Amino acid sequence: MTRATTLTAARAYVSSGGFAAELAPRIAIRSESPRGAALGDHLLYLNGEMRPLLEGMGFTVTMIDNPVLPRLPAIIAQRIEDPALKTVLLYGHGDVLWGMDGDWKDGRSPWVLEQADGRLYGRGTVDNKGQHALNLAALRIVLQARGRLGFNVKLLLEMGEECGSPGLNEMAIAHREALAADCLIASDGPRAGSQTPTVFLGARGAATFTLTCAPREGGHHSGNWGGLLVNPGLRLAQALSVITDPMGKILISDWVPQAVAADVRAALQAIEMEVNPGDPLTDPAWGEPGLTGAAQTCGWCNFEVLAYLCGRPEAPVNAIPGTATATCQLRYTVDIDSARILPALREHLDAHGFQDVVIEAQGDGFDKATRTSSDNDWVRLVLASIEKTLGRPPALQPNFGGSLPNPVFADTLGLPTIWIPHSHPACSQHAPNEHMLLSAAEEGIAMMAGLFWDLGGA
Numbered sequence: 001m002t003r004a005t006t007l008t009a010a011r012a013y014v015s016s017g018g019f020a021a022e023l024a025p026r027i028a029i030r031s032e033s034p035r036g037a038a039l040g041d042h043l044l045y046l047n048g049e050m051r052p053l054l055e056g057m058g059f060t061v062t063m064i065d066n067p068v069l070p071r072l073p074a075i076i077a078q079r080i081e082d083p084a085l086k087t088v089l090l091y092g093h094g095d096v097l098w099g100m101d102g103d104w105k106d107g108r109s110p111w112v113l114e115q116a117d118g119r120l121y122g123r124g125t126v127d128n129k130g131q132h133a134l135n136l137a138a139l140r141i142v143l144q145a146r147g148r149l150g151f152n153v154k155l156l157l158e159m160g161e162e163c164g165s166p167g168l169n170e171m172a173i174a175h176r177e178a179l180a181a182d183c184l185i186a187s188d189g190p191r192a193g194s195q196t197p198t199v200f201l202g203a204r205g206a207a208t209f210t211l212t213c214a215p216r217e218g219g220h221h222s223g224n225w226g227g228l229l230v231n232p233g234l235r236l237a238q239a240l241s242v243i244t245d246p247m248g249k250i251l252i253s254d255w256v257p258q259a260v261a262a263d264v265r266a267a268l269q270a271i272e273m274e275v276n277p278g279d280p281l282t283d284p285a286w287g288e289p290g291l292t293g294a295a296q297t298c299g300w301c302n303f304e305v306l307a308y309l310c311g312r313p314e315a316p317v318n319a320i321p322g323t324a325t326a327t328c329q330l331r332y333t334v335d336i337d338s339a340r341i342l343p344a345l346r347e348h349l350d351a352h353g354f355q356d357v358v359i360e361a362q363g364d365g366f367d368k369a370t371r372t373s374s375d376n377d378w379v380r381l382v383l384a385s386i387e388k389t390l391g392r393p394p395a396l397q398p399n400f401g402g403s404l405p406n407p408v409f410a411d412t413l414g415l416p417t418i419w420i421p422h423s424h425p426a427c428s429q430h431a432p433n434e435h436m437l438l439s440a441a442e443e444g445i446a447m448m449a450g451l452f453w454d455l456g457g458a
Contacts, residue, residue: 020113031159091132091156138449152181192397219320264398374398
């Protein structure tokens, strides 16, 4: 078979229903990683679905215990054709967030794959079962066409990404030799648009923390004590107001890049953000002045208040509360010194007279920002291969706007990281009605089959 006939076979695998048939039993597995009793489902996914598939393709498969949360295991699979050949590491996660049964439209079940209106519905269709299923199917189709790959492949498949990948870095350190490779090529997150094939090279970081103002214990009658006692809700609101201006521009200098690199800005400005039905209307005046679209969400930083609690909103009473707390988040790029994020906030609040507001970090801090340079032979190879397959270049995002466990691959394993997403912004991941577009699936499997063909040489 030739490259062209292999790509035709890959597209036909999706359009004929083969991909949906293979994916359906995986969607049926309720591998919700936040659920404490999900270990059996995780093992069913890894051993019942993935192990037979991988072993049938000539991989050796090893189960890896998670030293942090044992209920979130992983597997490492290897297919080594020749140690002298280049080695690609693939990644995926078989866990999902809550299914949200009963909230899906048209009576759909999150655990039953359903095709309708050019979409495949089901929990995990894009995050992430469907995405790594496409990549493995493309790999199998190339292997069947050639009888060999012409390169070595390794796969790390975890079951804890939706919980923040606890233990993944420790597993990578413990199995560094088994995961040694020349490049990571993986699929997660959305494209820049449903009609825009995309490559991104890293992810923004996320620092989550709480701000608390607690001048006293308990509440006190607002009529008897009003005007005499500090109101923590007002105090905390004032503290939050000095972090940004009224239109969301960040006012802490250590929280924003000194400038956006010219190549990064050019790549992001070339991406046209699409608007889908049901998407919220964006405000071009919000955030950093002069930046819009992908340049704002991927090239800059944004501060968000995720939750704010003062008193009892569900049952307010005539009392000055004793405590107010806000859960906050900074999404940041690789230009930011992550070690300075909270100290810079402390200094900024103190300078504005808010020494009484307490800062407390949340999480393990592993959502670091990462970005592989576009001046890289692997990046050039991937971009050229996709353009050859589709007849047009993909959008290049220097980094994804959200967060991924990319530091495990970029920092711990020291790999260039290239992500080729098969989802789209309006896919409803983490929500009812999660779906993959069949058009994106067909285009995605063609891109991956072409790339795997090209990696193996002529």
